[in-house]
Amino acid sequence: MKVLRKNLWTLFLLFVLASTFMFAAVLWQRADSIYQSYDERQSNLVVLVNNALHSLFVSQGMLLDLLGQQLLQDGSLIDRVHSVPILDAMLSVSDGIVLFALSKPDGTMIAVSSNLLQSAGLPNLQDGEATGDSFRYALETDKLVLGRTYYLPTLKEWIIPVRKRITDHNGKVVGVMSAGLRLGKASHFFNQDIHGGIHHDVLLLRDRDYYLQYLSSEWMDQNIAFNRPVAASLLHQVLRDSGLTLEQAKSSASPVQYLNVVNRRQARTRGFALYNPEYELWVLSEIEQGFLHKQWLAIGIFYLPILLVIQFLAFLSFYHIHRTEIARHKELMFQATHDQLTRLPNRYYLAEQLQGWFAGQQRFAMLFVDMDNFKGVNDGFGHECGDRVLQEITARLQQVVSRQDLLARLGGDEFVVLTRNADTDSLLALARRLISIADTDFQVGHFSFSLGVSVGAACYPEHGTDFNSLMQAADIAMYEAKKHRNSVRIFVPAMQHDYLSKIQIEQRLRNAMNNHELYMMYQPKVDINGTLKGVEALVRWENAELGFVPPDQFIAVAEAAGLMPELGQFILYTVLQDMVQLQQTLQVEFPVAINISVKQILREHFVRDVLHSIDAAGMARNQVILEITENVFIDDMDLVVDLLHALHVAGVSLSMDDFGTGYSSLSALRRLPVDELKIDKSFIDNILSEEDARKMVQSIITIGGNYGMSLVAEGVETAEQAALLHAYGCECFQGYHFARPMRLADLQAFIQAAAVAG
Structure with a gap:
């Protein structure tokens, strides 16, 4: 963009130079044209004046010659009385001639036209300073001779004298005829304004x-x-x-x-x-x-404003382009550094601004804000509705964040706040205001959403000295807060150990299936007598570097990393293949329970894919139990219920795992097509020692009975626990007291041993 702006003004400068050069060239051409025009006019004028003078002098020479011959023939050459009338008569018909004079060869005047007779004495032309040269020259040549221009006081006029000698028939000079050509306005020839002014x-x-x-x-x-x-x-x-x-x-x-x-x-x-x-x-x-020069300068002065107007208009055009480019650059920069939906600064802008915050060497804090339950809005009501929720949460957060702080959107439902108020009390107060303002229901059209936010905080410099480390610390703290929802956590180093552990698990888990590190274990479900009622499939993972990784660690990581659909498909395929093989070998049928994650249920075509896998494996649908936990209802209750009903109608049984520990209610349970309730191990552990645990177990058994559901007690480890549960009405058990999780071959041996014992 800088190059473009620089080139734009370079182009304008070139235009100015080019137009100025063209203007100068035009002026030069006009100057040359003016010079040529005046040169041509002057040249023609000189030729014209020369030709006119030549004609004038020829005619004057002929006139003087004729006049002299007439005087010579009349014998009046030396007769003043007779010659004056002739001179006067000729003067009256000779336009432009102011006088005639006849002189002897010695310069003495014989006769003059009568208009000079009042002069006091007639001068000797040969002796006069102004007349002598031309008079003597006239005696020597036969052509008309021009005398010096002089002023004649008698007539009060300037005249050009012309002289012509007069000879007799023997060629002897007998006199000189002179005439005076008047100058000025009275002259027939010289009265023309043949010059163009004072210049x-x-x-x-x-x-x-x-x-x-x-x-x-x-x-x-x-x-x-x-x-x-x-x-x-x-x-x-x-x-x-x-x-x-x-x-x-x-x-x-x-x-x-x-x-x-x-x-x-x-x-x-x-x-x-x-x-x-x-x-x-x-x-x-x-x-x-x-x-x-003034002529072409006047042209230049005339055209210069035009040039300046053109250049000014060009400047306006270039300036408009420049301003447009700046505006476009600003818009592009805004688009590059801001989120288009919320108009908040984005991650790129945040990273740039943080450099200045780091350079200030002052303590500040970063708050990582993530919306809770937002995915359900997008999935259940569409992204347009989700976008309106994001715009609403943005407006709410801006009400809390001060002008000195910076609010940015990282993407999705994640926001970041930078604040100089980094002491613990101020930081917690700001975080709680953010949580409080986001806790109010969001109203979009006819829909109302209760979402909330989780906030993680990290401080510079103790939690990070660059963008990535500080962001990572705030992100880790946010995930810790998300475990409790609508809460805030400030980063502590212990959180990073858990975070890095999850990162390490995620990285290794991505290759676990290809490396055949995942395998299935099966734990029998039996009655009080140990008779097999079914099995639960349990996935296990053993990595060469990490060793044995418990399911409660890597399943959550798989869900967060988006690996659960692939992992779930692996589990479903492996279990179905194992069970078909085992049941065909033993010629027995028993149900198998497979744990299903909410990430799998919400995947497109989930019901179709599950039914296809069961049928393709050759397993009876009524021998498959899908175990779900209560947290499947957190994101989208209505969608989950519809999918579970579709599976139940297709013949697949459903089991509610860990009942009593999650978020479900009796009203929600009433809507579900659940065939089995599993009493969580946490209640079983304390059933012998705590009255509350016993009451909870009894309540769950009663609920299951009322809804016609079978019951399974998990984590039964002693005979006393089994006996008490049986007394309460529970008829199916799962736990170390009866059997531990085992490999497929061990399960086969267990079933065979139970059959022999029975």
Whole structure:
């Protein structure tokens, strides 16, 4: 489970990493897409602006050339009066041109458009700082020459001067035509917002001296922008990033890209440059990289909450799975450590908790609680009824046990209580409260049960220092208490000797039949004259290690260990075979009494199996007597009575052994199909010396007579006992005075000797 939870959160971490990586990849792709989009737009813009400028300059060059030729043909080249109207007329139809001027080759102005006539004097263009370079260059070339952009106070506008030399038919330069292209909003070409805001610039840069001809953004002081050349390092950076030489860049038909060039706002830019060799002009478009970063950052800010929501939902899902697994783990642990019926801790939980109790090094006690007579509830009324009784006893025990104590169910009808109150008085008081609360009748539906509990107690550390030894001591004490029912016993070492002896007997008994250690003895039942009336079969056991083991020791162990059905079948089979063989040999018939345990009677198909064994052996049913003791009525009176009636109807006789010492009553005896009563040896032993014993014997004889039952006196050891019993009306005897238990061969000799004597 720990591995699962660890892997679950590892999986969640992998999901977070994967989703974050995908988010970063998407952002990177979007950033790349943004860069590509702006790169494509800038590249196209540079080409568009270059083409538009080229067309503009071509048309302006043609216009200046035509205008100059017209003035030359009209003879107005040196006639200011006639040339001004022509210039004004051309100015009125030339959109985007703010002035026209005609100059001599020496720079002296001959004529200007009338909008400049109010100027105080006309400057010599060849001598002017801003005009001289372009004017002289115009004299040397036949192409249109761009002058430095400057501010014209008269018109209050920034203009780009363009110049074209005028030659006569002999090719002699006779003058220079100049025009002023207005910048700003009034311009037909330069009034377009061809830049995308303050973060974007379109620049026209004159190659000869690196003066700006045009700057699309207007945030910068134009006096500074146009009156000082751009650092030559700008082009060097462009060339460095593109990997081209200056000549290669100038000859490139497509825009050259550059990165990380610092603009006038000290921001790094991403741009494209295209050189126009006709007009020796660089067209540049550049956009601040910070703006592009903000573009994809804005996308990231938009998608980041979505990512976080997805990851949070995933976290909730994983957390739900985690909580479900924890709950499932707790439930599984509860199922593993608790009894499903009573919801009490089970043996596994008890063993775990005991480790902590042992570690505390404090004295504590364990009480082993076992219900009395519970098996009869399950067998007679079903397990559902038994389960309800267990739930009721659990509720009752919980009323007695404090929160500091631990109540657990080991299984079946066995419970354990751990308590810190380990002194003898407190321990006995707790045990008696448990016994008292369990002594009240249990009501389940229409049924009422009187059960009770037996309690065995053991203390740490004197009775055990680990789970098994302490449990064994409490268990031994409980079995000792069970002998007296509804009682409590605290463990003492002497109990363990009896317990270990029983364990040893049980272990050896399991192999006794296979090892042929069990054998049958037969004790005759005779009348006062010694005449044979029948025999009682008595099982004996002799083990190589244990020696002779008395029946009163191993029979009880066999019943407790569940060996009685197998042992009973062995006895029944052996006795029937012996008796058939003996009676056929001697040609006599006499009844044989076989002791039957309650464990055998309550076994499924008991009546059928007994009758089948008798018939299979060839024994007459009326020659078989089954001896029972009064304790067969303890567990389930009604069931036992029905089974005994079935046997009696089938022809099998029944004998009540040890009558007067057990739990039966006259009303119970009246319900039983008993043919014979056996007076217990304990009464016979004292019949000569105690009046009470004599009265009990007389009462039993009277009872038997009243019910039409024959009587057998057990344990008759003297002639005086036999005579007194005979005088009371008992006619059948069994005891050492007449015959001891004997082997089959000895029984045969005994019968033969009795026949000869008779």
